[in-house]
Amino acid sequence: MKTIAIANQKGGVAKTTTAINLAASLAEEGKSVLVVDMDPQGNASTGLGVAVEQRNLTIYDMLLGDADPKAVIVETETKGVSVIPATTELSSSDVQLYNVNKRSFLLRDALASQAVQEAGYDYALIDCPPSLNLLTVNALVAANAVLIPLQSEFFALEGLSQLMLTIREIRQTANPRLRVEGVLLTMHDQRNNLSQQVERDARDTLGALVYETVIPRNVRLSEAPSFAVPALTYDPTSKGALAYRSFAKEFLKNNNDL
Amino acid sequence: MKTIAIANQKGGVAKTTTAINLAASLAEEGKSVLVVDMDPQGNASTGLGVAVEQRNLTIYDMLLGDADPKAVIVETETKGVSVIPATTELSSSDVQLYNVNKRSFLLRDALASQAVQEAGYDYALIDCPPSLNLLTVNALVAANAVLIPLQSEFFALEGLSQLMLTIREIRQTANPRLRVEGVLLTMHDQRNNLSQQVERDARDTLGALVYETVIPRNVRLSEAPSFAVPALTYDPTSKGALAYRSFAKEFLKNNNDL
Ligand SMILES: Nc1ncnc2c1ncn2[C@@H]1O[C@H](COP(=O)(O)OP(=O)(O)OP(=O)(O)O)[C@@H](O)[C@H]1O
Ligand SMILES: Nc1ncnc2c1ncn2[C@@H]1O[C@H](COP(=O)(O)OP(=O)(O)OP(=O)(O)O)[C@@H](O)[C@H]1O
Numbered sequence A, B: 001m002k003t004i005a006i007a008n009q010k011g012g013v014a015k016t017t018t019a020i021n022l023a024a025s026l027a028e029e030g031k032s033v034l035v036v037d038m039d040p041q042g043n044a045s046t047g048l049g050v051a052v053e054q055r056n057l058t059i060y061d062m063l064l065g066d067a068d069p070k071a072v073i074v075e076t077e078t079k080g081v082s083v084i085p086a087t088t089e090l091s092s093s094d095v096q097l098y099n100v101n102k103r104s105f106l107l108r109d110a111l112a113s114q115a116v117q118e119a120g121y122d123y124a125l126i127d128c129p130p131s132l133n134l135l136t137v138n139a140l141v142a143a144n145a146v147l148i149p150l151q152s153e154f155f156a157l158e159g160l161s162q163l164m165l166t167i168r169e170i171r172q173t174a175n176p177r178l179r180v181e182g183v184l185l186t187m188h189d190q191r192n193n194l195s196q197q198v199e200r201d202a203r204d205t206l207g208a209l210v211y212e213t214v215i216p217r218n219v220r221l222s223e224a225p226s227f228a229v230p231a232l233t234y235d236p237t238s239k240g241a242l243a244y245r246s247f248a249k250e251f252l253k254n255n256n257d258l
Protein backbone atom coordinates (compact mmCIF):
# COMPACT_ATOMS: atom_id res chain seq x y z
CA MET A 1 0.00 0.00 0.00
CA LYS A 2 1.50 3.34 -1.01
CA THR A 3 0.35 6.14 1.27
CA ILE A 4 -0.07 9.62 -0.19
CA ALA A 5 -0.79 12.70 1.90
CA ILE A 6 -2.78 15.32 -0.03
CA ALA A 7 -1.61 18.47 1.71
CA ASN A 8 -1.59 22.25 1.42
CA GLN A 9 -2.18 24.65 4.30
CA LYS A 10 -3.89 27.15 1.94
CA GLY A 11 -7.64 26.80 2.09
CA GLY A 12 -9.83 25.82 -0.82
CA VAL A 13 -7.16 24.63 -3.26
CA ALA A 14 -8.99 21.35 -4.10
CA LYS A 15 -7.31 18.97 -1.62
CA THR A 16 -10.64 17.23 -1.01
CA THR A 17 -11.81 17.40 -4.62
CA THR A 18 -8.50 15.76 -5.60
CA ALA A 19 -8.76 13.08 -2.88
CA ILE A 20 -12.27 12.15 -4.05
CA ASN A 21 -11.68 12.18 -7.78
CA LEU A 22 -8.19 10.69 -7.81
CA ALA A 23 -9.55 7.86 -5.64
CA ALA A 24 -12.47 7.28 -8.04
CA SER A 25 -10.18 7.41 -11.10
CA LEU A 26 -7.68 4.98 -9.59
CA ALA A 27 -10.55 2.63 -8.76
CA GLU A 28 -11.69 2.85 -12.40
CA GLU A 29 -8.21 1.64 -13.33
CA GLY A 30 -8.76 -1.39 -11.11
CA LYS A 31 -6.92 -0.15 -8.03
CA SER A 32 -8.17 -0.56 -4.46
CA VAL A 33 -8.10 2.80 -2.67
CA LEU A 34 -8.51 3.82 0.98
CA VAL A 35 -9.37 7.49 1.51
CA VAL A 36 -8.38 8.67 4.98
CA ASP A 37 -10.33 11.78 5.97
CA MET A 38 -8.13 13.80 8.36
CA ASP A 39 -10.24 16.96 8.20
CA PRO A 40 -12.79 17.77 10.94
CA GLN A 41 -14.93 19.29 8.16
CA GLY A 42 -15.44 15.73 6.86
CA ASN A 43 -15.79 16.95 3.26
CA ALA A 44 -14.12 13.89 1.71
CA SER A 45 -16.47 11.63 3.67
CA THR A 46 -19.49 13.64 2.48
CA GLY A 47 -18.32 13.82 -1.12
CA LEU A 48 -17.91 10.03 -1.22
CA GLY A 49 -21.43 9.51 0.11
CA VAL A 50 -20.69 8.60 3.74
CA ALA A 51 -23.41 10.49 5.57
CA VAL A 52 -22.82 11.81 9.08
CA GLU A 53 -25.19 9.17 10.51
CA GLN A 54 -22.92 6.41 9.14
CA ARG A 55 -19.83 7.79 10.87
CA ASN A 56 -20.15 5.94 14.15
CA LEU A 57 -16.47 5.21 14.45
CA THR A 58 -14.07 7.60 12.79
CA ILE A 59 -10.40 8.42 12.21
CA TYR A 60 -10.43 9.98 15.67
CA ASP A 61 -11.13 6.61 17.28
CA MET A 62 -8.37 5.04 15.21
CA LEU A 63 -5.85 7.72 16.22
CA LEU A 64 -6.67 7.07 19.88
CA GLY A 65 -5.72 3.48 19.10
CA ASP A 66 -8.84 1.83 20.39
CA ALA A 67 -10.85 0.98 17.31
CA ASP A 68 -10.87 -2.04 15.03
CA PRO A 69 -10.17 -0.74 11.49
CA LYS A 70 -12.71 -3.21 10.08
CA ALA A 71 -15.39 -1.48 12.17
CA VAL A 72 -14.32 2.00 11.11
CA ILE A 73 -13.70 1.62 7.39
CA VAL A 74 -16.73 2.25 5.18
CA GLU A 75 -17.12 0.75 1.69
CA THR A 76 -18.47 3.56 -0.49
CA GLU A 77 -20.87 3.33 -3.42
CA THR A 78 -17.85 3.77 -5.68
CA LYS A 79 -16.46 0.28 -6.29
CA GLY A 80 -12.87 0.08 -5.12
CA VAL A 81 -13.05 3.16 -2.87
CA SER A 82 -13.23 2.82 0.93
CA VAL A 83 -13.16 5.61 3.50
CA ILE A 84 -12.03 6.14 7.07
CA PRO A 85 -14.48 8.97 7.80
CA ALA A 86 -14.04 12.10 9.92
CA THR A 87 -16.36 14.24 12.03
CA THR A 88 -15.98 17.51 13.93
CA GLU A 89 -14.89 15.43 16.94
CA LEU A 90 -11.48 15.64 15.32
CA SER A 91 -11.23 19.42 15.74
CA SER A 92 -10.14 19.24 19.36
CA SER A 93 -7.39 16.77 18.48
CA ASP A 94 -4.56 19.33 18.39
CA VAL A 95 -5.18 19.84 22.06
CA GLN A 96 -6.50 16.44 23.13
CA LEU A 97 -3.71 14.47 21.50
CA TYR A 98 -0.96 16.87 22.50
CA ASN A 99 0.10 14.93 25.54
CA VAL A 100 -0.26 11.50 23.96
CA ASN A 101 2.98 9.58 23.64
CA LYS A 102 4.43 9.80 20.09
CA ARG A 103 1.51 11.99 19.03
CA SER A 104 2.90 12.49 15.48
CA PHE A 105 2.97 8.75 14.78
CA LEU A 106 -0.65 7.90 15.61
CA LEU A 107 -1.80 7.75 11.98
CA ARG A 108 1.28 5.85 10.87
CA ASP A 109 0.62 3.22 13.53
CA ALA A 110 -3.08 3.03 12.67
CA LEU A 111 -2.37 2.44 8.98
CA ALA A 112 0.36 -0.08 9.80
CA SER A 113 -2.11 -2.21 11.75
CA GLN A 114 -2.63 -5.79 10.60
CA ALA A 115 -6.29 -5.22 9.67
CA VAL A 116 -5.43 -2.38 7.29
CA GLN A 117 -2.48 -4.20 5.77
CA GLU A 118 -4.51 -7.38 5.23
CA ALA A 119 -7.21 -5.45 3.38
CA GLY A 120 -4.62 -5.05 0.65
CA TYR A 121 -5.27 -1.52 -0.57
CA ASP A 122 -3.06 -0.38 -3.42
CA TYR A 123 -3.18 3.26 -2.33
CA ALA A 124 -4.16 5.22 0.76
CA LEU A 125 -4.97 8.90 0.06
CA ILE A 126 -5.00 11.15 3.14
CA ASP A 127 -7.14 14.30 2.85
CA CYS A 128 -5.57 16.98 5.09
CA PRO A 129 -7.14 20.08 6.68
CA PRO A 130 -5.98 23.61 5.66
CA SER A 131 -3.35 23.85 8.35
CA LEU A 132 0.14 22.62 9.25
CA ASN A 133 -1.23 21.31 12.55
CA LEU A 134 -0.89 17.97 14.33
CA LEU A 135 -3.34 16.33 11.89
CA THR A 136 -1.33 17.30 8.81
CA VAL A 137 1.91 16.41 10.59
CA ASN A 138 0.47 12.94 11.29
CA ALA A 139 -0.38 12.60 7.61
CA LEU A 140 3.13 13.65 6.52
CA VAL A 141 4.71 11.23 9.00
CA ALA A 142 2.47 8.37 7.86
CA ALA A 143 2.95 8.99 4.15
CA ASN A 144 5.41 7.66 1.60
CA ALA A 145 4.86 10.82 -0.42
CA VAL A 146 2.93 14.08 -0.45
CA LEU A 147 0.77 15.25 -3.33
CA ILE A 148 0.40 19.03 -3.40
CA PRO A 149 -2.67 20.55 -5.08
CA LEU A 150 -1.71 24.05 -6.20
CA GLN A 151 -4.54 26.43 -7.02
CA SER A 152 -3.56 28.69 -9.89
CA GLU A 153 -3.75 31.88 -7.82
CA PHE A 154 -1.37 34.22 -5.99
CA PHE A 155 -1.97 33.42 -2.29
CA ALA A 156 -1.73 29.68 -3.02
CA LEU A 157 1.62 30.06 -4.82
CA GLU A 158 2.93 32.15 -1.91
CA GLY A 159 2.17 29.42 0.60
CA LEU A 160 4.12 26.73 -1.24
CA SER A 161 7.53 27.50 0.25
CA GLN A 162 6.18 27.18 3.80
CA LEU A 163 4.79 23.75 2.94
CA MET A 164 8.11 22.69 1.40
CA LEU A 165 9.93 23.77 4.59
CA THR A 166 7.56 21.67 6.67
CA ILE A 167 8.09 18.66 4.40
CA ARG A 168 11.85 19.01 4.70
CA GLU A 169 11.62 19.30 8.48
CA ILE A 170 9.54 16.12 8.69
CA ARG A 171 11.97 14.35 6.38
CA GLN A 172 14.87 15.31 8.66
CA THR A 173 13.12 14.20 11.82
CA ALA A 174 10.24 11.75 11.83
CA ASN A 175 10.02 10.45 8.25
CA PRO A 176 13.23 10.27 6.20
CA ARG A 177 11.50 8.42 3.36
CA LEU A 178 8.99 11.25 2.66
CA ARG A 179 9.04 12.36 -0.98
CA VAL A 180 7.05 14.89 -2.95
CA GLU A 181 4.79 12.81 -5.18
CA GLY A 182 4.10 15.81 -7.36
CA VAL A 183 2.43 19.21 -7.64
CA LEU A 184 -0.97 19.30 -9.33
CA LEU A 185 -2.25 22.58 -10.76
CA THR A 186 -5.94 22.81 -9.83
CA MET A 187 -8.91 25.10 -10.50
CA HIS A 188 -7.01 26.36 -13.53
CA ASP A 189 -8.70 29.03 -15.64
CA GLN A 190 -7.04 28.89 -19.07
CA ARG A 191 -8.42 32.26 -20.09
CA ASN A 192 -6.93 34.35 -17.38
CA ASN A 193 -3.38 35.69 -17.16
CA LEU A 194 -2.94 35.00 -13.47
CA SER A 195 -3.58 31.26 -13.92
CA GLN A 196 -1.09 31.08 -16.77
CA GLN A 197 1.46 33.06 -14.78
CA VAL A 198 1.14 30.79 -11.75
CA GLU A 199 1.57 27.78 -14.02
CA ARG A 200 4.70 29.28 -15.57
CA ASP A 201 6.17 30.15 -12.16
CA ALA A 202 5.40 26.69 -10.83
CA ARG A 203 6.98 24.91 -13.81
CA ASP A 204 10.01 27.22 -13.73
CA THR A 205 10.72 26.66 -10.04
CA LEU A 206 9.54 23.07 -9.59
CA GLY A 207 10.23 21.58 -13.01
CA ALA A 208 9.29 17.93 -13.38
CA LEU A 209 7.53 17.89 -10.01
CA VAL A 210 4.60 19.62 -11.69
CA TYR A 211 2.24 17.23 -13.45
CA GLU A 212 1.58 17.68 -17.16
CA THR A 213 -2.11 17.24 -16.40
CA VAL A 214 -3.79 20.43 -15.22
CA ILE A 215 -7.24 20.34 -13.61
CA PRO A 216 -9.43 23.03 -15.20
CA ARG A 217 -12.07 25.02 -13.39
CA ASN A 218 -15.27 23.08 -14.10
CA VAL A 219 -18.58 23.55 -12.33
CA ARG A 220 -19.31 19.80 -12.42
CA LEU A 221 -16.52 19.26 -9.89
CA SER A 222 -18.22 21.58 -7.39
CA GLU A 223 -21.71 20.23 -8.05
CA ALA A 224 -20.83 16.55 -7.58
CA PRO A 225 -20.46 16.67 -3.75
CA SER A 226 -24.02 17.94 -3.40
CA PHE A 227 -25.04 14.59 -4.93
CA ALA A 228 -22.59 12.75 -2.65
CA VAL A 229 -20.72 11.17 -5.56
CA PRO A 230 -17.41 11.78 -7.36
CA ALA A 231 -17.54 13.88 -10.54
CA LEU A 232 -16.67 10.70 -12.45
CA THR A 233 -20.06 9.29 -11.45
CA TYR A 234 -22.02 12.55 -11.61
CA ASP A 235 -20.83 13.65 -15.07
CA PRO A 236 -18.26 11.22 -16.50
CA THR A 237 -17.62 13.17 -19.70
CA SER A 238 -17.25 16.59 -18.04
CA LYS A 239 -13.92 18.39 -18.43
CA GLY A 240 -13.32 17.96 -14.70
CA ALA A 241 -13.88 14.20 -14.69
CA LEU A 242 -11.76 13.71 -17.81
CA ALA A 243 -8.94 15.74 -16.30
CA TYR A 244 -8.86 13.69 -13.09
CA ARG A 245 -8.87 10.46 -15.13
CA SER A 246 -5.96 11.73 -17.16
CA PHE A 247 -4.22 12.76 -13.93
CA ALA A 248 -4.73 9.29 -12.45
CA LYS A 249 -3.04 7.73 -15.48
CA GLU A 250 -0.08 10.09 -15.16
CA PHE A 251 0.06 9.33 -11.41
CA LEU A 252 0.08 5.57 -12.09
CA LYS A 253 2.74 5.87 -14.82
CA ASN A 254 4.95 7.73 -12.32
CA ASN A 255 4.47 4.77 -10.00
CA ASN A 256 5.17 2.18 -12.73
CA ASP A 257 1.68 0.93 -11.97
CA LEU A 258 -0.28 1.49 -15.18
CA MET B 1 -14.13 50.91 17.84
CA LYS B 2 -16.39 48.13 16.63
CA THR B 3 -14.55 44.84 16.32
CA ILE B 4 -15.62 42.41 13.60
CA ALA B 5 -14.26 38.86 13.29
CA ILE B 6 -14.24 37.63 9.68
CA ALA B 7 -14.59 33.91 10.22
CA ASN B 8 -15.35 30.66 8.43
CA GLN B 9 -13.52 27.37 9.03
CA LYS B 10 -13.97 26.39 5.35
CA GLY B 11 -10.88 27.23 3.35
CA GLY B 12 -10.74 29.66 0.48
CA VAL B 13 -14.13 31.34 0.91
CA ALA B 14 -12.71 34.90 0.63
CA LYS B 15 -12.18 35.74 4.31
CA THR B 16 -8.94 37.54 3.49
CA THR B 17 -10.22 39.09 0.26
CA THR B 18 -13.15 40.46 2.27
CA ALA B 19 -10.92 41.76 5.08
CA ILE B 20 -8.73 43.61 2.58
CA ASN B 21 -11.44 45.06 0.39
CA LEU B 22 -13.97 45.89 3.09
CA ALA B 23 -11.17 47.72 4.93
CA ALA B 24 -10.23 49.68 1.81
CA SER B 25 -13.88 50.50 1.04
CA LEU B 26 -14.59 51.66 4.59
CA ALA B 27 -11.48 53.85 4.43
CA GLU B 28 -12.79 55.35 1.17
CA GLU B 29 -15.91 56.30 3.15
CA GLY B 30 -13.68 58.16 5.60
CA LYS B 31 -13.47 55.48 8.29
CA SER B 32 -10.29 54.54 10.13
CA VAL B 33 -9.77 50.77 9.98
CA LEU B 34 -7.43 48.37 11.78
CA VAL B 35 -6.97 44.99 10.09
CA VAL B 36 -5.84 42.32 12.53
CA ASP B 37 -4.18 39.42 10.73
CA MET B 38 -4.77 36.27 12.81
CA ASP B 39 -3.70 33.82 10.09
CA PRO B 40 -0.17 32.34 10.09
CA GLN B 41 -0.38 32.48 6.28
CA GLY B 42 -0.23 36.28 6.59
CA ASN B 43 -2.30 36.76 3.41
CA ALA B 44 -4.09 39.90 4.65
CA SER B 45 -0.72 41.45 5.54
CA THR B 46 0.64 40.62 2.07
CA GLY B 47 -2.48 41.79 0.25
CA LEU B 48 -2.29 45.16 2.02
CA GLY B 49 1.37 45.60 1.03
CA VAL B 50 3.09 44.78 4.34
CA ALA B 51 6.06 42.73 3.15
CA VAL B 52 7.49 39.97 5.35
CA GLU B 53 10.60 42.08 6.00
CA GLN B 54 8.40 44.78 7.58
CA ARG B 55 6.81 42.36 10.02
CA ASN B 56 9.32 42.68 12.86
CA LEU B 57 6.71 42.65 15.56
CA THR B 58 3.47 40.85 14.87
CA ILE B 59 0.11 39.81 16.33
CA TYR B 60 1.98 36.93 18.00
CA ASP B 61 4.00 39.39 20.10
CA MET B 62 0.82 41.26 21.02
CA LEU B 63 -0.95 38.06 22.09
CA LEU B 64 1.98 37.22 24.35
CA GLY B 65 1.32 40.61 25.90
CA ASP B 66 4.78 42.02 25.62
CA ALA B 67 4.66 44.37 22.67
CA ASP B 68 3.75 48.03 22.39
CA PRO B 69 0.89 48.26 19.85
CA LYS B 70 2.39 51.44 18.41
CA ALA B 71 5.49 49.43 17.50
CA VAL B 72 3.49 46.59 15.95
CA ILE B 73 0.84 48.42 13.94
CA VAL B 74 1.81 49.23 10.37
CA GLU B 75 0.26 52.10 8.38
CA THR B 76 -0.42 50.71 4.91
CA GLU B 77 -0.25 52.53 1.56
CA THR B 78 -4.04 52.63 1.67
CA LYS B 79 -4.99 55.78 3.55
CA GLY B 80 -7.09 54.94 6.60
CA VAL B 81 -6.06 51.28 6.73
CA SER B 82 -3.59 50.00 9.34
CA VAL B 83 -2.51 46.41 9.95
CA ILE B 84 -1.34 44.25 12.83
CA PRO B 85 0.62 41.78 10.66
CA ALA B 86 1.06 38.03 11.04
CA THR B 87 3.82 35.58 10.18
CA THR B 88 4.16 31.79 10.31
CA GLU B 89 5.44 32.20 13.89
CA LEU B 90 1.74 32.21 14.74
CA SER B 91 1.23 28.60 13.61
CA SER B 92 2.58 27.09 16.79
CA SER B 93 0.25 29.25 18.86
CA ASP B 94 -2.39 26.56 19.43
CA VAL B 95 0.23 24.66 21.35
CA GLN B 96 2.41 27.45 22.72
CA LEU B 97 -0.47 29.48 24.11
CA TYR B 98 -2.39 26.49 25.43
CA ASN B 99 -1.09 26.79 28.95
CA VAL B 100 -1.25 30.57 29.10
CA ASN B 101 -3.70 31.93 31.61
CA LYS B 102 -7.00 33.01 29.97
CA ARG B 103 -5.68 31.94 26.59
CA SER B 104 -8.98 32.78 24.81
CA PHE B 105 -8.90 36.39 25.94
CA LEU B 106 -5.44 37.37 24.70
CA LEU B 107 -6.68 39.20 21.62
CA ARG B 108 -9.49 40.91 23.51
CA ASP B 109 -6.97 42.24 26.03
CA ALA B 110 -4.55 43.32 23.30
CA LEU B 111 -7.24 45.30 21.47
CA ALA B 112 -8.51 46.80 24.72
CA SER B 113 -5.08 48.25 25.47
CA GLN B 114 -4.83 52.00 25.88
CA ALA B 115 -2.61 52.44 22.83
CA VAL B 116 -5.12 50.79 20.52
CA GLN B 117 -8.08 52.60 22.02
CA GLU B 118 -6.34 55.98 21.78
CA ALA B 119 -5.61 55.43 18.09
CA GLY B 120 -9.34 55.84 17.62
CA TYR B 121 -10.08 53.30 14.91
CA ASP B 122 -13.70 53.16 13.83
CA TYR B 123 -13.50 49.44 12.96
CA ALA B 124 -11.17 46.54 13.65
CA LEU B 125 -11.51 43.67 11.14
CA ILE B 126 -9.98 40.37 12.26
CA ASP B 127 -8.94 37.99 9.46
CA CYS B 128 -9.24 34.42 10.78
CA PRO B 129 -7.51 31.22 9.62
CA PRO B 130 -9.56 28.31 8.12
CA SER B 131 -10.07 26.57 11.43
CA LEU B 132 -12.09 26.76 14.65
CA ASN B 133 -8.82 26.74 16.62
CA LEU B 134 -7.51 28.94 19.44
CA LEU B 135 -6.81 31.79 17.01
CA THR B 136 -10.39 31.92 15.71
CA VAL B 137 -11.73 31.49 19.23
CA ASN B 138 -9.66 34.50 20.31
CA ALA B 139 -11.15 36.49 17.45
CA LEU B 140 -14.72 35.48 18.37
CA VAL B 141 -14.11 36.36 22.03
CA ALA B 142 -12.59 39.74 21.12
CA ALA B 143 -15.30 40.68 18.61
CA ASN B 144 -18.57 42.56 18.92
CA ALA B 145 -19.81 40.68 15.89
CA VAL B 146 -18.81 38.07 13.34
CA LEU B 147 -19.01 38.55 9.58
CA ILE B 148 -19.33 35.27 7.72
CA PRO B 149 -18.16 35.09 4.09
CA LEU B 150 -20.10 32.28 2.43
CA GLN B 151 -18.73 30.93 -0.82
CA SER B 152 -21.56 29.97 -3.13
CA GLU B 153 -20.65 26.27 -3.20
CA PHE B 154 -21.77 23.05 -1.52
CA PHE B 155 -18.98 22.30 0.99
CA ALA B 156 -19.04 25.91 2.19
CA LEU B 157 -22.79 25.83 2.81
CA GLU B 158 -22.40 22.54 4.72
CA GLY B 159 -19.88 24.03 7.12
CA LEU B 160 -22.11 26.92 8.17
CA SER B 161 -24.01 25.08 10.90
CA GLN B 162 -20.77 24.08 12.64
CA LEU B 163 -19.69 27.71 12.67
CA MET B 164 -23.06 28.81 14.06
CA LEU B 165 -22.73 26.23 16.86
CA THR B 166 -19.31 27.59 17.73
CA ILE B 167 -20.62 31.15 17.78
CA ARG B 168 -23.46 30.15 20.09
CA GLU B 169 -21.06 28.34 22.40
CA ILE B 170 -18.81 31.40 22.64
CA ARG B 171 -21.84 33.59 23.27
CA GLN B 172 -22.90 31.34 26.14
CA THR B 173 -19.47 31.26 27.74
CA ALA B 174 -16.84 33.87 27.05
CA ASN B 175 -18.60 36.57 25.02
CA PRO B 176 -22.33 37.12 25.63
CA ARG B 177 -22.39 40.23 23.44
CA LEU B 178 -21.27 38.37 20.28
CA ARG B 179 -23.67 38.91 17.36
CA VAL B 180 -23.67 37.78 13.74
CA GLU B 181 -22.92 40.92 11.76
CA GLY B 182 -24.13 39.25 8.60
CA VAL B 183 -23.50 36.59 5.98
CA LEU B 184 -21.86 37.74 2.74
CA LEU B 185 -22.19 35.60 -0.39
CA THR B 186 -18.78 35.57 -2.05
CA MET B 187 -17.19 34.24 -5.26
CA HIS B 188 -20.69 34.11 -6.71
CA ASP B 189 -21.03 32.88 -10.29
CA GLN B 190 -24.36 34.19 -11.57
CA ARG B 191 -24.38 31.82 -14.51
CA ASN B 192 -24.27 28.59 -12.65
CA ASN B 193 -27.11 26.76 -10.94
CA LEU B 194 -25.15 25.75 -7.87
CA SER B 195 -24.35 29.38 -7.00
CA GLN B 196 -27.99 30.37 -7.37
CA GLN B 197 -29.08 27.38 -5.31
CA VAL B 198 -26.68 28.17 -2.49
CA GLU B 199 -27.93 31.76 -2.50
CA ARG B 200 -31.54 30.59 -2.32
CA ASP B 201 -30.78 28.17 0.53
CA ALA B 202 -28.86 30.83 2.43
CA ARG B 203 -31.62 33.42 2.10
CA ASP B 204 -34.32 30.86 2.99
CA THR B 205 -32.57 29.70 6.15
CA LEU B 206 -30.84 32.90 7.29
CA GLY B 207 -33.19 35.57 6.00
CA ALA B 208 -32.13 39.13 6.72
CA LEU B 209 -28.72 38.02 7.99
CA VAL B 210 -27.69 37.62 4.34
CA TYR B 211 -26.55 40.85 2.74
CA GLU B 212 -28.30 42.11 -0.36
CA THR B 213 -24.88 42.74 -1.89
CA VAL B 214 -23.34 39.64 -3.43
CA ILE B 215 -19.64 39.56 -4.37
CA PRO B 216 -19.28 38.15 -7.90
CA ARG B 217 -16.41 35.99 -9.09
CA ASN B 218 -14.04 38.53 -10.68
CA VAL B 219 -10.44 37.86 -11.64
CA ARG B 220 -9.37 41.36 -10.56
CA LEU B 221 -9.97 40.35 -6.93
CA SER B 222 -7.47 37.49 -7.23
CA GLU B 223 -4.93 39.50 -9.21
CA ALA B 224 -4.77 42.45 -6.81
CA PRO B 225 -2.80 40.68 -4.02
CA SER B 226 0.04 39.94 -6.45
CA PHE B 227 0.42 43.73 -6.72
CA ALA B 228 0.13 44.05 -2.93
CA VAL B 229 -2.85 46.40 -3.10
CA PRO B 230 -6.61 46.12 -2.59
CA ALA B 231 -8.74 45.60 -5.72
CA LEU B 232 -10.10 49.11 -5.15
CA THR B 233 -6.62 50.46 -5.91
CA TYR B 234 -5.66 47.92 -8.58
CA ASP B 235 -8.83 48.20 -10.67
CA PRO B 236 -11.35 50.60 -9.09
CA THR B 237 -14.07 50.10 -11.71
CA SER B 238 -13.88 46.30 -11.80
CA LYS B 239 -17.00 44.34 -10.82
CA GLY B 240 -15.16 43.06 -7.74
CA ALA B 241 -14.15 46.52 -6.50
CA LEU B 242 -17.62 47.94 -7.13
CA ALA B 243 -19.24 45.05 -5.27
CA TYR B 244 -17.06 45.52 -2.17
CA ARG B 245 -17.80 49.27 -2.21
CA SER B 246 -21.48 48.57 -2.38
CA PHE B 247 -21.07 46.00 0.43
CA ALA B 248 -19.26 48.58 2.59
CA LYS B 249 -22.19 50.99 2.21
CA GLU B 250 -24.67 48.29 3.20
CA PHE B 251 -22.42 47.38 6.16
CA LEU B 252 -22.28 51.01 7.29
CA LYS B 253 -26.04 51.49 6.92
CA ASN B 254 -26.57 48.45 9.16
CA ASN B 255 -24.36 50.19 11.72
CA ASN B 256 -26.14 53.55 11.34
CA ASP B 257 -22.77 54.87 10.29
CA LEU B 258 -23.24 56.01 6.71
N1 LIG C 1 -11.55 22.32 -10.73
C1 LIG C 1 -12.58 22.83 -10.02
N2 LIG C 1 -13.55 23.53 -10.66
C2 LIG C 1 -14.59 24.08 -9.97
N3 LIG C 1 -14.76 23.98 -8.64
C3 LIG C 1 -13.82 23.28 -7.96
C4 LIG C 1 -12.69 22.66 -8.60
N4 LIG C 1 -11.96 22.04 -7.64
C5 LIG C 1 -12.59 22.26 -6.47
N5 LIG C 1 -13.71 23.00 -6.66
C6 LIG C 1 -14.63 23.51 -5.62
O1 LIG C 1 -13.91 24.53 -4.94
C7 LIG C 1 -14.15 24.46 -3.52
C8 LIG C 1 -12.83 24.18 -2.81
O2 LIG C 1 -12.39 22.87 -3.13
P1 LIG C 1 -12.03 21.81 -1.97
O3 LIG C 1 -13.04 21.87 -0.86
O4 LIG C 1 -11.79 20.50 -2.62
O5 LIG C 1 -10.64 22.44 -1.48
P2 LIG C 1 -9.85 22.07 -0.16
O6 LIG C 1 -8.42 22.41 -0.41
O7 LIG C 1 -10.11 20.65 0.24
O8 LIG C 1 -10.50 23.05 0.90
P3 LIG C 1 -10.17 23.08 2.48
O9 LIG C 1 -8.87 23.80 2.60
O10 LIG C 1 -11.34 23.83 3.10
O11 LIG C 1 -10.10 21.64 2.93
C9 LIG C 1 -15.18 23.37 -3.33
O12 LIG C 1 -16.47 23.95 -3.26
C10 LIG C 1 -15.03 22.49 -4.56
O13 LIG C 1 -16.23 21.81 -4.90
N1 LIG D 1 -14.83 37.21 -5.81
C1 LIG D 1 -13.69 36.62 -6.17
N2 LIG D 1 -13.41 36.41 -7.47
C2 LIG D 1 -12.26 35.79 -7.86
N3 LIG D 1 -11.33 35.34 -7.02
C3 LIG D 1 -11.53 35.52 -5.70
C4 LIG D 1 -12.70 36.19 -5.21
N4 LIG D 1 -12.62 36.23 -3.85
C5 LIG D 1 -11.45 35.64 -3.52
N5 LIG D 1 -10.79 35.21 -4.63
C6 LIG D 1 -9.53 34.46 -4.69
O1 LIG D 1 -9.83 33.16 -4.23
C7 LIG D 1 -8.79 32.67 -3.37
C8 LIG D 1 -9.34 32.42 -1.98
O2 LIG D 1 -9.71 33.65 -1.39
P1 LIG D 1 -9.14 34.05 0.05
O3 LIG D 1 -7.68 33.70 0.18
O4 LIG D 1 -9.51 35.47 0.30
O5 LIG D 1 -10.01 33.07 0.96
P2 LIG D 1 -9.78 32.73 2.49
O6 LIG D 1 -11.12 32.31 3.03
O7 LIG D 1 -9.12 33.88 3.19
O8 LIG D 1 -8.78 31.49 2.41
P3 LIG D 1 -8.09 30.76 3.66
O9 LIG D 1 -9.16 29.86 4.22
O10 LIG D 1 -6.94 30.01 3.08
O11 LIG D 1 -7.68 31.84 4.62
C9 LIG D 1 -7.69 33.72 -3.40
O12 LIG D 1 -6.74 33.37 -4.39
C10 LIG D 1 -8.44 35.00 -3.78
O13 LIG D 1 -7.60 35.93 -4.44
Ligand SMILES: [Mg+2]
Residues within 6 Å of the ligand: A015, A016, A017, A039, A043, A128, A129
Ligand atom coordinates in the same frame (compact mmCIF):
# COMPACT_ATOMS: atom_id res chain seq x y z
MG1 LIG E 1 -10.83 19.91 2.07
Ligand SMILES: [Mg+2]
Residues within 6 Å of the ligand: B015, B016, B017, B039, B043, B127, B128, B129
Ligand atom coordinates in the same frame (compact mmCIF):
# COMPACT_ATOMS: atom_id res chain seq x y z
MG1 LIG F 1 -7.35 33.88 4.33
